[in-house]
Amino acid sequence: MNLPELFADLVMVVHAIFSLFVVVGLIFIVTGVILGWSWIDNTQFRGLHLAATFSVVIRVWLGVPCPFSAAEDHLRSQTSAACAFFSPDFHNAFHRLAFRGNDPRRFAVSTTLVGLITAAAFASNLQHRRRNAERVITETPG
Numbered sequence: 001m002n003l004p005e006l007f008a009d010l011v012m013v014v015h016a017i018f019s020l021f022v023v024v025g026l027i028f029i030v031t032g033v034i035l036g037w038s039w040i041d042n043t044q045f046r047g048l049h050l051a052a053t054f055s056v057v058i059r060v061w062l063g064v065p066c067p068f069s070a071a072e073d074h075l076r077s078q079t080s081a082a083c084a085f086f087s088p089d090f091h092n093a094f095h096r097l098a099f100r101g102n103d104p105r106r107f108a109v110s111t112t113l114v115g116l117i118t119a120a121a122f123a124s125n126l127q128h129r130r131r132n133a134e135r136v137i138t139e140t141p142g
Contacts, residue, residue: 002079004075004076004078004079005075005079007075008072008075008076008079011068011071011072011075012068012072012091012094012095012098013094014068015066015068015069015072015094015098015100016094016095016097016098018052018068018098019097019098019099020097021049021052022049022052022053022056022114023114025045025049025052025053026049026053026114026117026118026121028040029046029049029118029121030117030121033121033124033125040125041125046122046125049118050118050119050122053114053115053118054115054118054119056111056115057111057112057114057115060107060108060111060112061108061112068098069098069100
């Protein structure tokens with residue numbers, strides 16, 4: 001295994017983790033809102049999730065290639081093996097998790113939908129926080 005093979009595998013894994021963060025993060029947010037999970041209100045988590053989601057949405061709308069895919073493809077072009085560190089099954093699974101090879105049009109529609117749901121959940125959370133803050137202010141004796 002040479003260095004480009006190792007870095008290509010690393011980029012592939014990071015790409016899959018990033019994609020999972022966007023998709024599973026949204027599932028947790030929506031589920032947490034419904035079930036009243038307090039950790040879902042974490043501002044850093046919500047802000048990072050919103051930024052990650054919108055970076056993908058904007059990139060797709062502008063037609064910019066995915067930087068993870070471009071980096072992995074460039075590194076793989078310098079190697080002899082498709083995936084040196086993982087078996088072909090893992091390689092394919094990571095690519096599926098990162099939505100590699102999906103129909104670009106369908107990906108754009110689904111990305112936009114995820115972005116809209118994420119924005120709505122974020123705005124809803126901001127409204128909920130404002131109402132709670134106003135309630136605390138009005139209930140404070142003084």
